[in-house]
Amino acid sequence: MSITTRGRRRVGRMVIVIVLGLVSVVFLYPFIWLVSASFKPRGDVFDNALIPRTFTWDNYVAVWQEAPMALWLANTVLVTALAATTVTLSSALVAWGFSYYRFRGRGLLFAFVLGSMMLPGAVTMIPTFLIWNSVGAVGTLVPLWAGNLFGSAFYIFLLRQFFLGVPRDYFDAARIDGAGHLGLFWRIALPLCKPALVVTFLFEAQAAWTDLMRGLIYLRDSSTFTIPRGLKSLVDAYGFGGEWHWEIIVTASVITTVPMIVLFFLGQRHFVSGISASGLKG
Amino acid sequence: MTVAVRPGLRRARRRTARAALLFISPWIIGFGVFTLWPVLYSGYLSLTDYDVINDPRYVGFDNYAQLFSDPKVALALGNTLFYTVLQVPISVFVALVLAVLLDHAGRASGVFRTLVFLPKMTPPVAIGVLFLLLFNGSNGLINGVLGVVGLDGPAWTTDPAWVKPGLILMSLWTVGASVIVLLAALRGVPEDVREAARLDGANGLQVAVRVTVPLISPALLFVLIINTIAAVQTFDEVYTAFFGSGNSTYGNDAALFYVIYLFQQAFEFLHMGYASALAWLLFVIIMAITAVQFALARRFVYYEGDRA
Numbered sequence: 337m338s339i340t341t342r343g344r345r346r347v348g349r350m351v352i353v354i355v356l357g358l359v360s361v362v363f364l365y366p367f368i369w370l371v372s373a374s375f376k377p378r379g380d381v382f383d384n385a386l387i388p389r390t391f392t393w394d395n396y397v398a399v400w401q402e403a404p405m406a407l408w409l410a411n412t413v414l415v416t417a418l419a420a421t422t423v424t425l426s427s428a429l430v431a432w433g434f435s436y437y438r439f440r441g442r443g444l445l446f447a448f449v450l451g452s453m454m455l456p457g458a459v460t461m462i463p464t465f466l467i468w469n470s471v472g473a474v475g476t477l478v479p480l481w482a483g484n485l486f487g488s489a490f491y492i493f494l495l496r497q498f499f500l501g502v503p504r505d506y507f508d509a510a511r512i513d514g515a516g517h518l519g520l521f522w523r524i525a526l527p528l529c530k531p532a533l534v535v536t537f538l539f540e541a542q543a544a545w546t547d548l549m550r551g552l553i554y555l556r557d558s559s560t561f562t563i564p565r566g567l568k569s570l571v572d573a574y575g576f577g578g579e580w581h582w583e584i585i586v587t588a589s590v591i592t593t594v595p596m597i598v599l600f601f602l603g604q605r606h607f608v609s610g611i612s613a614s615g616l617k618g
Numbered sequence: 619m620t621v622a623v624r625p626g627l628r629r630a631r632r633r634t635a636r637a638a639l640l641f642i643s644p645w646i647i648g649f650g651v652f653t654l655w656p657v658l659y660s661g662y663l664s665l666t667d668y669d670v671i672n673d674p675r676y677v678g679f680d681n682y683a684q685l686f687s688d689p690k691v692a693l694a695l696g697n698t699l700f701y702t703v704l705q706v707p708i709s710v711f712v713a714l715v716l717a718v719l720l721d722h723a724g725r726a727s728g729v730f731r732t733l734v735f736l737p738k739m740t741p742p743v744a745i746g747v748l749f750l751l752l753f754n755g756s757n758g759l760i761n762g763v764l765g766v767v768g769l770d771g772p773a774w775t776t777d778p779a780w781v782k783p784g785l786i787l788m789s790l791w792t793v794g795a796s797v798i799v800l801l802a803a804l805r806g807v808p809e810d811v812r813e814a815a816r817l818d819g820a821n822g823l824q825v826a827v828r829v830t831v832p833l834i835s836p837a838l839l840f841v842l843i844i845n846t847i848a849a850v851q852t853f854d855e856v857y858t859a860f861f862g863s864g865n866s867t868y869g870n871d872a873a874l875f876y877v878i879y880l881f882q883q884a885f886e887f888l889h890m891g892y893a894s895a896l897a898w899l900l901f902v903i904i905m906a907i908t909a910v911q912f913a914l915a916r917r918f919v920y921y922e923g924d925r926a
Contacts, residue, residue, distance in 0.1 A: 347722055348722070348822075349722060349723070352719050352722050352723050353723055353724075355719060356719055356720070356723055356726070356730045357730075358717075359716065359730075359734065360730055360733040360734065363733055363734055363736065363737055363791065363794075364733060364736070365759075366734070366748050366752060367735070367737075367740075367750075368760055369752065369759060370744075370748065372737075373751075380756065381751075382751070382757040382758075383757075384757070384762050386758050389888045413805075425646045426645075426648075429641050429642075429644060430641060430642050430644055430645040431641035431642070432641050433637075433638045433639070433641025434638075434642065436638075437634055437635070437637060437638030437641070437702050438634070438874075439631075439634060439635040439638045439639075440635070442638070444647075445642065448649065449645065449649075449820050452653050453650065454908070455653065455657070456847075456897070456900055456904055457851075457853060458851065458877060458880055458896075458897040458900050458901075459656070459657060459660050459897045459898065459900075460652065460653060460656035460657060460660065461884070461897070462656075462660060462663060462884055462890050462893060462894055462897070463655065463656035463657075463659040463660050463663070464652055465884075465885075466659070466670070466890075467651065467652075467655075467656075469670070477902070483648070483652055484653065485644065485648070486644045486647055486648020486649070486651075487644050487645045487648060492645065496745065503918060506722050514896040517641075519639045519640070542739065545741065546741035546742060546743075548742060548743050548854045548857070548858070549743075549853060549854065550851075552857075552881070553885055563741075564743040566743075567741075567743045567744065567747070567858075568743055568857075568858055568862060569744075569863075571746070571747060571858055571862065572862045575750070576750070576862075577862075580638070582751065585747055586751070588749070589743075589747045589748070590926050592641070592741050592743065592744050593739075593740050593741060593744050596739040596740065596741060597736065599739070600735075600736065600739045600762075604732065607735070608731070608735070608798055611795050611798045611799060611802075612798055612799065612802030613802075614739070616872055
């Protein structure tokens, strides 16, 4: 009986692998379709052929000429780097303050950190715009990242979990060796929590690179656009409401997406472990 | 943690508190400036007419009264609820099925997990573009595939009856994050529990439905709530595909989601007061849905170590 059971299970596993193989094709196909279309001449974009009948680089040249792609990419790289770096550092500082030190009111303050996660962004969106407007930052890239200087609730929560997992002896030993408060944080806590820092950095890098709404709210001049905001302007200009140059939009979409695919493969392990952890502890 | 009482303890404690507050200070400042003040000010703005240029003018509860008479609010709420009520259960179910399959895929599961997650990296703007192209009624890929099996696909991007079903289908492309959360939970289910059920004569489906799913119900609740909050606030993909400066060639009422309408009121029409009232209604709706989900969870979610 146990032999037939095992045999049945092996067949079962083969069926599962085949099903997942088909599912993977469905999940990958839009990427393949998009990349393939970006190498087709204008008239062939909608032909749904897997391999372009006529292969051309023209669309990439055209996008570069039609839109300030290099500038948009540079803006996005700048915003992404600043957003991810500042939020990682500030959230780590705050998480450390909440995990290592014991003081009166800590529980209450931390409840506010968690509670602020429940607040939909729509409620604070308008006053936040008015703040940036009053300091003359609307139209610049500053509102797209500077809020991150103050830490972000989800990352504070994530990093605090990590700091709490480090045995206190490590820190006590460093204290005896004469480490100060900052030294303890910088030289002991941070290096021990590198995986969580990487997760924070990668999550925020993805969020910053793909963010559309803040680009729509704060950016006015095409020269300040990030790449999602720029892509949206191309959809408006060349899509159904415009001149029907879908090859431009398709190619710009590829350029917008590829850096995220690269980011994923660079940090794949961290993405998976970070998302798994968010669910298990949530 | 008890600390031995000794002279200077008070001072040490005060020094500890001061160091802690210094570390936490970025968040305290940020919370005050970018959360607390905005919440209070948004509440005030919702009682005013404000166009950014002129000073806010107090109008009492007029904006809230207007919410109930504005047909676009009813339309946007209807669209958003229709989408949420269908998209959330479907996507959680699909994610669960994929997670179970991945859990049983043996050594191949790592590769498949990567492939299933990858679309989640796509910027939502590009997803909006893909939707317009793949779901195009006359020459999109989806209808091409349907045509192969002899089905005449609808005009997904223009027919008001099919816009939201199309968007729901598109959204399934990015279930990857939910799949990873559920898969991690499945991996935490001890194999001996399942084996025991099998020895008691349960078949594969019974083990899954009666044993595995209850054991991962906390993760299911988490995925359910996160997906609901995201669905109610859908913006990027839909705004890209149906709204914006160049886009009004066809009726996009069917795609007017709540946050899109809020965004238009605030930043296209500069009705900041009315938009603030819209934001507070959204807040109440999200809170109500989350409360209901938690209440249901108390009946259906199993926490280990809890009374069973």
